[in-house]
Amino acid sequence: MLEPENLVVREYFSKLLGKEGLRILETVPDDEEITDEEIARLSETKLTTVRRMLYTLYENRIAEYRTERDDESGWITYLWRFNRENIKKLMRAEAEELLKDLESQLEEEREGVFYQCNCQRVLFEEAAAREFWCDECGSDFEFVENSGVIKELKEEVEEIEKWMQEIKRK
Ligand SMILES: [Zn+2]
Structure with a gap:
């Protein structure tokens, strides 16, 4: 555990x-x-x-x-x-919180279109408002593919869900 x-x-x-x-x-x-x-x-x-x-x-x-x-x-x-029982309770609460965070990140990634300069990653709306130019690092905002990020988030969600099933049984 x-x-x-x-x-x-x-x-x-x-x-x-x-x-x-x-x-x-x-x-x-x-x-x-x-x-x-x-x-x-x-x-x-x-x-x-x-x-x-x-x-x-x-x-x-x-x-x-x-x-x-x-x-x-x-x-x-x-x-x-x-105290194993208390740890179990705490871990379950922690897992639920983490899941909520991950799900909302996932939603953001699925709905958003992302752009990136040399120093940050922003949503299309922000990049457009800044005319695709970042003043902070002096480079262009360019479109970035985020399917890799989505895949990673999904894997984390799956890992946590699986683990929650496991601790239920212990
Ligand atoms: Zn920048």
């Missing part, structure tokens, strides 16, 4: 934790507890960074912990695990 290579998971956790966070995700086992020291060692991330991220995950109800006290040393160990 926490496949860090998955589009939805990647988007969500890099928004929440940044790129380093994805490395941490890869190291936390699906169904077992793990200590923060272990995560730091396995992900080769500084312990303070790991703790900060775990705290963010905790605040978002993604990670939970329990403590264990060593009777001799009095040392307290934090044992962390992911």
Whole structure:
């Protein structure tokens, strides 16, 4: 479920934790507890960074912990695990939001005619209003074919829809 290579998971956790966070995700086992020291060692991330991220995950109800006290040393160990049910809910909401975005991008691409200069891509209407000349980079706006963009967007939509079906079953 926490496949860090998955589009939805990647988007969500890099928004929440940044790129380093994805490395941490890869190291936390699906169904077992793990200590923060272990995560730091396995992900080769500084312990303070790991703790900060775990705290963010905790605040978002993604990670939970329990403590264990060593009777001799009095040392307290934090044992962390992911809350799979909450993650499932969050990922579903994230996927739905992403889908909505992608669908509206797709609609825009299907309906629009696009032009491009050396610095930006604009709709025909804008290119025409600027007389097909971009002041910002000093080049012509030229027609660009967008079937490649449409294909890519469609593939992303399909990937997310398929994944949503999969997490429903888990
Ligand atoms: Zn330009």
